[in-house]
């Protein structure tokens with residue numbers, strides 16, 4: 128425990144701090160970098176020049192310095208940096224720190240893993256230190272991050288670099304239960320590191336929340352925070368911040384949109400893009416592979432990849448939570464021989480943080496959504512980044528692969544592209560992303576689909592997960608903005624469904640509608656003779672020029688795939704790949720037949736001894752034939768009808784009782800199932816909305832039209848028939864026949 132410091136000591140400390148601050152201010156103002164200049168391009172300072180004040184009351188130049196001890200930083204910050212072994216500045220730090228220390232607004236862009244965090248943490252600490260910010264001054268700086276994990280990571284860096292300062296700092300992120308406690312203390316905090324939602328929550332709900340004196344605003348992953356996903360929150364936040372402030376924006380993929388910058392009211396911002404001249408947009412030590420993998424082979428490829436890289440630390444990106452959950456659960460049951468973990472936005476916050484820390488420490492495979500795509504610096508280097516699903520755009524690609532090859536370490540990444548997603552290569556090329564084009568070695572593929580199929584039989588829960596993974600994947604493709612790359616109609620959905628181990632392809636409402644409208648538009652095109660060439664549009668394969676690394680012949684060591692030339696013309700794509708491009712759904716489209724539940728009941732035909740057909744009730748109606756068993760006497764006939772009516776009533780009553788009991792049991796079962804489902808996950812349900820999945824559930828509760836799927840297998844047909852009876856209250860054909868037989872028997876007896 129620290130001994131309380133004496134009054135005298137504290138006074139001395141204040142005085143020396145004051146002196147230091149005035150020296151720092153003079154030093155900063157003595158030779159500030161020219162506005163619009165990039166200090167990295169200045170001649171470097173002599174190696175041993177840590178001196179601030181020179182003999183003639185002048186100060187050493189700090190723009191262009193390459194070490195932290197050569198720039199005007201407080202002793203507290205310098206000591207902490209040295210203790211953490213941060214000595215030499217990275218390019219983005221060299222470029223931005225001199226400007227930021229002068230109080231200028233910054234737009235910093237530098238490759239992933241190049242040290243942007245220190246480039247904004249240091250100016251925040253220094254500004255508050257020089258302003259002599261204390262606990263009673265409240266919020267002095269707000270640092271906003273798009274994800275909770277990244278906010279947590281920034282908080283950790285702040286703790287390291289700010290450990291000798293006396294500022295209080297708080298991590299305000301969603302998903303934490305202690306929001307009430309946060310509300311009590313948030314006004315006492317000097318530095319807030321937060322996600323946009325939580326910050327806004329405090330702005331809205333915390334009494335007297337005051338950031339009117341705030342000095343520095345930082346947006347890490349600025350382009351992400353400025354994009355439409357956070358637009359409302361950010362606008363609301365900005366409206367509550369003082370106009371007079373310093374604003375620092377950093378990202379590996381920076382926005383230059385005038386509109387965005389106007390929203391932030393930046394003042395003559397310094398645009399510092401240190402790698403703009405670089406030949407590549409991704410880290411130099413990152414080796415990147417792209418492979419064409421048909422949708423139905425993605426899991427085989429992933430499984431084989433994991434099995435052949437059991438000694439690696441691997442980060443696997445999939446496009447939705449449901450997919451992450453399914454692949455994680457299914458692969459875990461197959462015991463690949465390496466620990467598996469999963470991370471996605473629907474997990475409880477404590478679990479998310481625990482997984483993140485575990486993955487930092489241990490060799491394992493982490494299946495994740497894009498929640499781990501940006502900013503995260505996993506402690507011990509990630510060896511491989513595997514992108515199973517194509518990222519939504521190039522920026523997202525750059526951030527995902529940037530989880531490896533950080534600072535001075537190397538790393539590898541592989542992207543699985545569908546044949547229909549080849550346009551992504553063009554876009555990567557245009558953005559200076561160097562990729563090796565490799566082709567999978569089919570003989571080493573370890574198919575996993577049959578294993579999944581048997582798992583799904585054994586674990587019905589997993590089957591449910593597989594269905595949801597299937598639906599959300601298709602929906603994610605359907606919702607992608609870049610239609611050059613993503614076209615859900617080009618996906619082999621039946622094959623894909625089978626590759627997940629599903630016994631039959633789940634029905635997708637939005638897809639059916641899309642197919643219908645496409646078919647309709649194709650039909651209308653077909654009647655126009657001059658446009659008839661478009662008839663084959665779905666079969667057209669675009670000619671893609673593919674960019675490969677300038678070091679193309681440098682083969683990336685790997686068993687599973689080998690260096691290959693990308694397919695450059697239609698011929699090469701034609702055979703197997705064209706197959707993938709044909710939307711099978713159109714061919715296999717299932718025809719729905721309506722059952723009219725009020726249709727006339729089918730008649731049972733009985734053959735007599737001579738082989739003549741005789742409708743069962745004709746026997747009693749026929750008064751002329753005189754055959755045995757036929758009722759001629761009107762009284763007998765009336766008596767027979769009465770008995771039959773009684774019998775029918777009795778049978779009907781029994782039947783209704785049985786049916787009611789069956790319904791009740793079914794409803795109870797359903798309720799229990801729903802309850803269990805709801806408890807299991809936080810908000811699982813939303814993900815199947817819009818899918819045929821929840822349509823079926825809703826239909827069960829409604830009295831509605833009943834559809835009969837002519838192509839579906841027996842299991843489904845029975846289910847639909849069961850629903851028909853439940854929803855309409857009508858009896859099925861089999862039951863009607865059984866009833867008639869019962870009547871006949873009773874007539875004979």
Ligand SMILES: Nc1ncnc2c1ncn2[C@@H]1O[C@H](COP(=O)(O)OP(=O)(O)OP(=O)(O)O)[C@@H](O)[C@H]1O
Nearest residue numbers: 213215216217239240241242243244379502504534
């Ligand atoms: N000057 C430095 N000396 C040594 N290591 C550094 C220095 N600056 C940063 N690092 C280390 O480099 C790694 C990457 O830094 P950081 O996470 O800040 O990168 P980034 O540019 O923010 O990446 P991203 O774009 O992915 O968010 C970290 O492990 C960090 O500790």
